[in-house]
Structure formats: structure tokens, C-alpha cells
Amino acid sequence: xxxxxxxxxxxxxxxxxKGIDLRVEQGEIVTLIGANGAGKSTTLxxxxxxxxxxxxxxxxxxFPVEGMRPDRIVRAGISxxxxxxxxxxxxxxxxxxxxxxxxxxGSSVGNADLDTVYDxxxxxxxxxxxxxxxxxGGEQQMLAIARALxxxxxxxxxDEPSLGxxxxxxxxxxxxxxxxxxxxxxxxxxxQNAHMALxxxxxxYVMETGRIVISGDSRVLVGDPQIKxxxxxxxxxxxxxxxxxxx
Amino acid sequence: xxxxxxxxxxxxxxTVHVLLTGFGLALLLLPxxxxxxxxxxxxxxxxxxxxxxxxxxxRSHLRxxxxxxxxxxxxxxxxxxxxxxxxxxxxxxxIACFPALGNRYTVDVGVMVGIYSLLALGLNVIVGWAGLLNxxxxxxxxxxxxxxxILNTRFDLPFWPGAVLGVLxxxxxxxxxxxxxxxxxxxxxxxxxxxxGEIVRVxxxxxxxxxxxxNGIMNIDRPVVFSxxxxxxxxxxxxxxxxxxIVYFFLNxxxxxxxxxxxxxxxxxxxxxxxxxxxxNRFKLLACIIGGAIAGLAGVLYAAKVSFxxxxxxTFMESVTILCMVVLGGMGSLRGCIVGAVILVTLPELMRDFxxxxxxxxxxxxxxxxxxxxxxxxxxxxxxEA
Numbered sequence: 001x002x003x004x005x006x007x008x009x010x011x012x013x014x015x016x017x018k019g020i021d022l023r024v025e026q027g028e029i030v031t032l033i034g035a036n037g038a039g040k041s042t043t044l045x046x047x048x049x050x051x052x053x054x055x056x057x058x059x060x061x062x063f064p065v066e067g068m069r070p071d072r073i074v075r076a077g078i079s080x081x082x083x084x085x086x087x088x089x090x091x092x093x094x095x096x097x098x099x100x101x102x103x104x105x106g107s108s109v110g111n112a113d114l115d116t117v118y119d120x121x122x123x124x125x126x127x128x129x130x131x132x133x134x135x136x137g138g139e140q141q142m143l144a145i146a147r148a149l150x151x152x153x154x155x156x157x158x159d160e161p162s163l164g165x166x167x168x169x170x171x172x173x174x175x176x177x178x179x180x181x182x183x184x185x186x187x188x189x190x191x192q193n194a195h196m197a198l199x200x201x202x203x204x205y206v207m208e209t210g211r212i213v214i215s216g217d218s219r220v221l222v223g224d225p226q227i228k229x230x231x232x233x234x235x236x237x238x239x240x241x242x243x244x245x246x247x
Numbered sequence: 248x249x250x251x252x253x254x255x256x257x258x259x260x261x262t263v264h265v266l267l268t269g270f271g272l273a274l275l276l277l278p279x280x281x282x283x284x285x286x287x288x289x290x291x292x293x294x295x296x297x298x299x300x301x302x303x304x305x306r307s308h309l310r311x312x313x314x315x316x317x318x319x320x321x322x323x324x325x326x327x328x329x330x331x332x333x334x335x336x337x338x339x340x341x342i343a344c345f346p347a348l349g350n351r352y353t354v355d356v357g358v359m360v361g362i363y364s365l366l367a368l369g370l371n372v373i374v375g376w377a378g379l380l381n382x383x384x385x386x387x388x389x390x391x392x393x394x395x396x397i398l399n400t401r402f403d404l405p406f407w408p409g410a411v412l413g414v415l416x417x418x419x420x421x422x423x424x425x426x427x428x429x430x431x432x433x434x435x436x437x438x439x440x441x442x443x444g445e446i447v448r449v450x451x452x453x454x455x456x457x458x459x460x461x462n463g464i465m466n467i468d469r470p471v472v473f474s475x476x477x478x479x480x481x482x483x484x485x486x487x488x489x490x491x492x493i494v495y496f497f498l499n500x501x502x503x504x505x506x507x508x509x510x511x512x513x514x515x516x517x518x519x520x521x522x523x524x525x526x527x528n529r530f531k532l533l534a535c536i537i538g539g540a541i542a543g544l545a546g547v548l549y550a551a552k553v554s555f556x557x558x559x560x561x562t563f564m565e566s567v568t569i570l571c572m573v574v575l576g577g578m579g580s581l582r583g584c585i586v587g588a589v590i591l592v593t594l595p596e597l598m599r600d601f602x603x604x605x606x607x608x609x610x611x612x613x614x615x616x617x618x619x620x621x622x623x624x625x626x627x628x629x630x631x632e633a
Contacts, residue, residue, distance in 0.1 A: 048522055050518065070521045070522065070526070071524035071525070074522075079523070079524070082518060086516045086522075087515075087516075088511065088512045088519065089516075090511050090629070091515070095508055098505070099509070099520070099525060100523055102505070148523075151523070
């Protein structure tokens with residue numbers, strides 16, 4: 001469904017992506033994990049057309065989308081839940097949702113779409129006349145996901161949906177992501193919470209400083225000692241003792 | 248008990264605050280005026296500060312308090328709606344009846360209030376809605392005025408086609424300035440727009456064969472409606488205010504449409520807006536075009552009113568004054584623009600005696616306002632919609 005070949009992105013003199021190759025098949029949940037500044041968000045931003053790649057190809061359903069305008073890409077069927085939620089604070093919850101469908105319709109959205117996302121996130125229905133800025137972090141994350149769904153995407157890009165949320169809420173958000181996937185939306189998930197991400201996704205890519213260093217079946221990656229050490233915070237047996245450091 | 252104590256101490260605090268600000272301002276005037284003048288002016292300053300201080304209280308009597316507003320559903324905001332409709336009708340009546348109460352001079356001031364209302368409404372689209380600071384807005388005003396003036400005096404074009412062309416030219420200028428502006432923000436944006444304003448004025452001042460330089464253009468025709476010439480001040484007053492209402496209505500509709508929401512979205516979070524497929528740059532450009540066109544319209548009306556224009560009327564100070572109107576009224580608020588224009592046009596007229604120190608007072612008043620009420624007198628109050 002999505003295929004990225006040799007993607008390079010520069011921010012001025014900074015070479016942010018140094019040749020990314022990545023595939024997402026129809027119906028999958030694929031995760032992209034890695035440390036801060038590895039280039040995960042940049043990858044999503046170039047798929048969404050917000051950063052223009054300096055070279056490389058991005059094919060969506062065998063159609064090149066690199067360098068296309070963001071609204072065209074949304075219309076083609078890719079929508080993004082940006083990192084840090086980025087809710088429109090002065091708009092109400094329902095207006096936020098309508099904005100999610102902006103590229104698709106321009107003006108009016110069928111209430112069926114609203115009902116679908118309200119059924120998925122009932123709390124948003126209760127809050128629909130409240131300003132986006134007054135929601136709690138967890139509610140905002142749900143709103144951000146719901147807003148992206150309003151574009152009726154075939155491929156949903158999620159950037160760090162667990163960021164700043166309490167563990168119980170992360171659990172709940174991930175449950176919803178699974179549900180969205182079951183309803184037929186392909187998902188590309190960027191996460192720092194590698195543990196959660198690897199358990200949700202079927203395949204995973206690991207990024208380091210602008211490159212993909214490891215990729216494969218996420219169940220295999222969960223067991224990989226290198227991944228364990230670097231991203232899951234699990235240590236080798238002889239180093240599991242609490243670090244004894246003097247104060 | 249505690250409640251009345253609380254309100255008592257708050258009352259005391261407010262009173263002290265008002266007295267301090269009022270007399271403080273009066274003290275500031277002392278070095279510049281004889282004591283008798285200052286004493287004459289002190290009550291006015293006190294009244295002004297009291298009004299500013301009391302404003303939230305006055306408003307809370309008119310409508311549901313803000314905090315409740317944000318969570319109550321739309322149905323229960325009906326009383327707010329009636330209150331604001333009532334105020335709107337009262338304002339329209341006041342504007343319509345004003346000439347009957349005034350003399351030629353006051354009605355002439357009324358015309359200028361109308362023209363500045365248009366300018367403030369136009370700038371509000373750019374600054375208040377799209378969030379683009381513009382310090383050279385008078386340029387569009389000048390472009391509108393000069394377009395009509397040149398087309399009319401040199402090519403004998405009548406008012407209406409001239410007005411349309413003036414508006415289109417100013418809108419096009421808005422588009423041209425909008426293009427580089429999309430890449431800039433903050434200080435850089437301010438500098439570029441300021442530069443644009445100065446360039447336009449300097450060109451008009453020096454390109455004699457085109458704009459007749461500092462001598463300006465004379466004998467510009469008045470508008471003609473069905474072979475009736477609309478002369479200032481009385482008939483012109485109505486022409487200007489009808490235009491203001493049309494523009495106001497148009498902008499009000501626009502802001503309540505999905506365009507308005509898109510502008511809010513772009514201002515709240517440009518990246519998210521882009522990610523949602525809202526073309527942020529196009530909306531910024533659109534704001535520049537609409538704002539420029541409205542300023543052009545004001546320019547055309549101004550040229551037709553005074554029948555003589557020169558670059559002097561379109562200086563940087565004009566841009567600043569218009570910006571002050573928008574900020575004073577409350578950025579993003581249409582009603583605020585009108586209120587800002589009323590205050591900032593009439594106040595200097597009332598202070599004619601102190602004309603040399605006008606700007607000083609003006610600055611002091613703005614400083615006080617920004618401390619006491621940074622969101623402006625009538626900040627935008629959007630009805631929360633589904």
C-alpha cells in the first residue's frame with residue numbers, strides 16, 4: 001500500500017533522512033521505533049507532504065505522492081495524527097472533527113462520519129461543544145485520532161500517540177488503534193514506547209540517526225537482545241541488579 | 248459575610264486602581280499643560296479608566312459569564328444572542344440617526360469613522376484572523392485611493408467602475424505582498440510589511456508623472472448614484488456607512504463559515520492544519536487579498552470624499568493608527584474594529600486643543616489599556632458551534 005524507496009530529507013545543512021526504505025501492506029499495523037531525533041517524525045512528515053524530500057520515492061497504492069501538496073495527500077487517503085496532539089484549541093471538539101474532513105469535503109460533512117468517530121470515542125460526543133483546549137491530555141489524543149479519521153483515511157499515520165499519557169490511557173489509546181485497524185484502516189505507528197508498539201504491530205522498523213537499522217517481524221524483534229537492550233530497557237541477566245550509585 | 252467582604256475589598260482595590268491610573272495619567276500631562284487644563288482633563292481620564300475597569304462587570308450583566316459559556320450547549324446561549332442582537336440594532340439605529348443630531352462637522356467626523364472602520368475591518372482579517380502582523384497597511388489604502396484618483400482624473404472613469412478597479416488593484420497588491428509574507432513570521436514579517444508601506448508612499452511621493460508627487464491629485468469626482476451626486480458630509484455619511492455594513496455582514500458570514508474555522512485552525516496550529524489538509528498558505532494569501540481589497544475600498548471612498556489626495560495621507564502613522572484600532576477593539580473581533588475606529592477617530596477630535604500632545608496621550612492610553620485589558624475592549628466571542 002505504501003512503499004518508500006531511498007528517501008532523503010534535508011533541513012538546510014542537516015541530513016535528517018539518509019535513504020529510508022519502508023513498506024506497509026494493506027491492513028497491517030507497522031511500527032517505526034527509535035530514539036529521539038532518529039528521523040521518525042520526519043519520515044511521517046514527508047509522507048504527509050509537509051516536508052519535501054530531497055530525493056527518493058514515496059508510492060501510495062502504486063502512485064507517486066512525494067512532493068504533492070498536503071491536502072492532495074489527505075484526499076488520496078493518508079491522514080496523520082501529529083506528535084503532541086496539536087488540537088485546535090479555540091475550536092470546539094466537533095469543529096475540530098469537521099476540520100479533519102476539510103480536505104475531503106471543504107465544507108459539510110455527513111453526520112454519519114461524526115457518529116462513527118463518536119461511537120469509537122464516546123467521551124468526545126459528551127464533549128462535542130467544548131473547546132478543544134479545555135480537554136485533558138488523553139481526551140485530546142483521542143480527539144486528534146478522531147480528527148484524522150474524519151478524513152476517511154486508508155492509511156493512518158500516528159506520531160507518538162502515547163506521548164505524555166498515563167499508562168492506563170496509553171493502554172486505552174492502543175486498544176482503539178487496534179480497533180481502527182480491524183475496521184480496515186492500515187496503520188503506520190511511530191513510537192518511543194517500543195514495548196507497546198512492538199506488541200501492537202505485526203512488523204517493525206528501527207531507526208537510528210536517519211537510517212533504518214533493523215526491520216522485521218515484531219514478535220522476533222521483541223526477543224532480539226540488541227533491541228531489548230537499546231529500546232525495551234531490559235538488561236542482561238548480570239546487570240539487572242539495581243545500579244548502586246552513591247549520592 | 249465573606250462574600251460581601253470579598254466584593255468590598257475588590258471594590259476598594261478597583262477604586263484605588265482607577266484613581267491611581269487616572270491621576271497618574273493626569274500627572275504625566277503636567278509638564279506639558281498649564282494646571283488649569285490638566286484639571287479640566289482629569290475627570291475625563293478618571294471616567295475613562297473607570298469604564299475600562301468596569302467593563303467586565305458591565306459585560307457580565309449582559310451575558311453569561313465566560314467560564315460557563317465554554318461548556319454550556321448552544322441552546323442555552325439564547326439570551327446572549329438576544330442581548331447582542333439588541334446591541335446590534337441599537338448601534339445601527341444610533342449610526343442611522345446620528346446625522347440628525349450632529350452638525351456638518353460631527354457628521355464629517357462620522358464619515359471618517361466609517362472609513363477607518365473599513366480599514367480596521369480589513370486589517371483585522373490579516374492580523375486578527377490570519378495572524379499576520381502588517382505594519383504597512385496604509386499602502387493598500389493608498390493604492391485604492393490613487394487607483395481611483397488616477398483613473399478618474401486622467402481617464403475620466405466614473406466612480407463605480409473606478410471603485411471596482413481600485414478595490415481589485417488593492418486586492419491584487421495584497422496578493423503580491425502576501426506571496427513573500429508566507430515565508431516570514433514575527434519580526435521579519437513586521438519589517439517586510441513596514442518596508443512595503445514605505446515603498447508605496449515613497450513611490451507615490453516621487454513619481455511625479457504618475458502620481459503628481461507631493462502635490463497630490465485634485466478634483467477627484469464624487470460618487471454619482473442615479474445622476475445624484477453624493478456629497479459630503481450628509482449623503483456621503485450614508486454611503487460610507489452602508490458600505491461598512493455590507494463589508495461587516497460579508498466578513499461576519501465569512502467568519503462563521505468553514506473559512507473562518509479554517510483561519511482559526513491555521514492560527515491555532517499551522518502544522519496540524521496542514522496535516523489535516525487545510526492549505527494554510529492559501530488561507531493566509533486569501534486573508535491578504537481580502538484585507539487589501541477592503542482597504543482599497545476605504546481608499547476609494549476617501550479619495551471621493553476629500554476629492555484631493557496626496558502621499559501625506561498614507562504615512563506609517565496611518566498604519567499604526569489602524570493597527571491600534573484593531574488591537575484596541577480586540578483582535579479578531581468585528582465589533583471591536585468599529586469600536587476601535589470610533590474611539591481613535593473621535594478622541595483626537597475631542598483633543599484638538601492638545602493637538603501637539605495628542606500622540607503622547609494616545610500612547611499613554613494604549614499602554615494603560617494593554618495593562619488593564621490586553622485582549623482589547625470587545626474581544627471576539629465566537630458562538631461555540633457543532
